[in-house]
Amino acid sequence: MNNLNSKDILGTRDLSIEEINLIFDTAKKFKEVLSRPIKKVPSLRHLTVANIFFENSTRTKLSFELAQKRLSADVINFSSSVSSVKKGESLLDTINNILVMKVDMIVMRHPNPGAPHFVANNIDIPVINAGDGTNEHPTQALLDSFSIIEKLGSIKNKKIAIIGDISHSRVAISNIHLLKKLGAQIMLCGPKTLMPKYIKDMGVSVRNNVREALEWCDVANILRIQLERQNEKYFPSIREYSLYYGINKELLDSIKKDVIIMHPGPINRGVEISSDVADSNKSIILDQVENGVAVRMAIMYLLSFHRSS
Numbered sequence: 627m628n629n630l631n632s633k634d635i636l637g638t639r640d641l642s643i644e645e646i647n648l649i650f651d652t653a654k655k656f657k658e659v660l661s662r663p664i665k666k667v668p669s670l671r672h673l674t675v676a677n678i679f680f681e682n683s684t685r686t687k688l689s690f691e692l693a694q695k696r697l698s699a700d701v702i703n704f705s706s707s708v709s710s711v712k713k714g715e716s717l718l719d720t721i722n723n724i725l726v727m728k729v730d731m732i733v734m735r736h737p738n739p740g741a742p743h744f745v746a747n748n749i750d751i752p753v754i755n756a757g758d759g760t761n762e763h764p765t766q767a768l769l770d771s772f773s774i775i776e777k778l779g780s781i782k783n784k785k786i787a788i789i790g791d792i793s794h795s796r797v798a799i800s801n802i803h804l805l806k807k808l809g810a811q812i813m814l815c816g817p818k819t820l821m822p823k824y825i826k827d828m829g830v831s832v833r834n835n836v837r838e839a840l841e842w843c844d845v846a847n848i849l850r851i852q853l854e855r856q857n858e859k860y861f862p863s864i865r866e867y868s869l870y871y872g873i874n875k876e877l878l879d880s881i882k883k884d885v886i887i888m889h890p891g892p893i894n895r896g897v898e899i900s901s902d903v904a905d906s907n908k909s910i911i912l913d914q915v916e917n918g919v920a921v922r923m924a925i926m927y928l929l930s931f932h933r934s935s
């Protein structure tokens with residue numbers, strides 16, 4: 627296989643195992659490019675990519691933009707907070723205006739689940755979902771799995787715990803779909819109020835005790851409390867959350883085995899993770915960020931072949 631099936635990457639739910647392996651193999655090659663003195667290839671020099679962000683982002687936006695520049699694409703950036711969306715323009719009108727400027731690919735983040743799917747269904751060029759509300763964040767999950775494979779060799783039968791605010795996390799959902807396809811065992815851990823009711827149907831186990839999850843797992847992927855998506859109270863206070871679910875050095879040192887620590891960022895130091903854990907040699911948080919550029923280069927490179935189909 628040397629191409630992706632769809633013109634878009636909207637979720638990990640839709641990816642086949644062959645497509646996932648193709649993305650990882652391609653990302654490995656681009657990671658090698660990124661270690662050269664000249665970290666640039668001409669692969670997308672004929673293309674213009676638009677990054678359309680209707681929600682805040684640091685890592686994902688920088689990572690996509692850097693990946694585009696490393697591939698020699700022309701890049702335009704759109705941020706809804708400083709755009710005509712504030713003047714009442716519809717999503718499709720915004721997109722159509724960008725399209726007539728001869729854009730070849732769109733990377734899109736939106737607070738509403740399904741927004742990138744709606745856009746993808748209405749235009750011919752590739753759309754990459756950079757996070758749609760609580761639904762999916764496929765490139766984050768792909769870079770997470772790529773980082774685990776780099777560290778552990780493979781994902782099959784590895785025990786991965788995802789700890790934190792599962793209910794509001796698109797990272798958790800995309801990770802579950804992807805890790806299951808790659809043969810991992812998955813445990814979710816967090817307060818009952820932050821656990822979706824249907825979640826066991828996804829073939830995962832659920833625990834509410836963080837020590838139990840850490841004792842079980844090879845890898846702990848720790849998530850932020852997504853306060854911006856919470857309209858009501860799900861736990862008494864941040865201090866109490868931190869007390870019961872925060873991962874600190876004392877807790878980690880008391881576990882009788884090595885656990886790899888991951889986090890998609892942004893980290894809330896002292897809430898879900900302490901500084902001495904985030905900065906420890908068990909943490910691969912910065913490797914995740916580094917790998918994000920190569921994984922996104924791979925995705926955009928592979929999708930570029932769908933441009934005119």
Ligand code: NCD
Pocket residue numbers: 685686757763766796797849850852890891892
């Ligand atoms: C995540 C996101 O935006 O969904 N961050 C990211 O993309 N690196 C997770 C989060 O915001 O907590």
